[in-house]
Amino acid sequence: MPGAVVPTVRIQAEDFDVAAEIAKMTQGRADIGAVVTFSGLCRDEAGRLAALELEHYPGMAEVEIGRIAAEAVHRWPLQGITAIHRHGRIAPGENIVLVVAASTHRQAAFEAANFLMDYLKSRAPFWKKEHHTDGSEGGWVDAKEADDEAASRWKQAN
């Protein structure tokens, strides 16, 4: 019986290496049959966006994503789960967020990664502000109702 899966959660300004994060999760073991990764990138919004500025709540950001990851471990038979979220100024084309989920079979890995992203979007304390290419400040990005709905579909009747 393997030990309990401890989620890896990092909040950082610097970029991450997707392949390196997969390798860290899988190296030295032969029981993992599926690794699903999701990367969220900064779009340029058809040339309008110069950068996103990501503000976060230090301390709570780690704790809250850790809580969501722990819930994923509880709900799916995972062998590893990693969530990395960047903060600070991020230019179009750059990475913002990474989720890696590993399991024996693909279904659990897909679902856990999807769950983690849905919850992260509506519960992790991050806020995006747009900076436009014309030099103007674009203001704070509005939360989308669709993101709340996406998270609510994972609610379990207890």
Added chain:
Amino acid sequence: MSTRLIYFAWVRERIGKPQEDVELPDGIETVADLLRWLKSRGEEYEHALQYPDVIRVAINQEHVEHREKISGAREIALFPPMTGG
């Protein structure tokens, strides 16, 4: 006992400071009471908390509803709906 209030994103910008320590007056029992009291503290608070229903709140770094009691809170954060990911 003073309570640390922390603000993020446009709540921070509108109030004009990232955090402050306040002495809560008697009778402030819930998050909703706190929002009502803060809103009465001046124009900038009125502007930030104009629509209290949209304000999200965390006590000691954990999400709470507006009906939650705030007794014993060391740190209360007020912020807009989150837009990470």
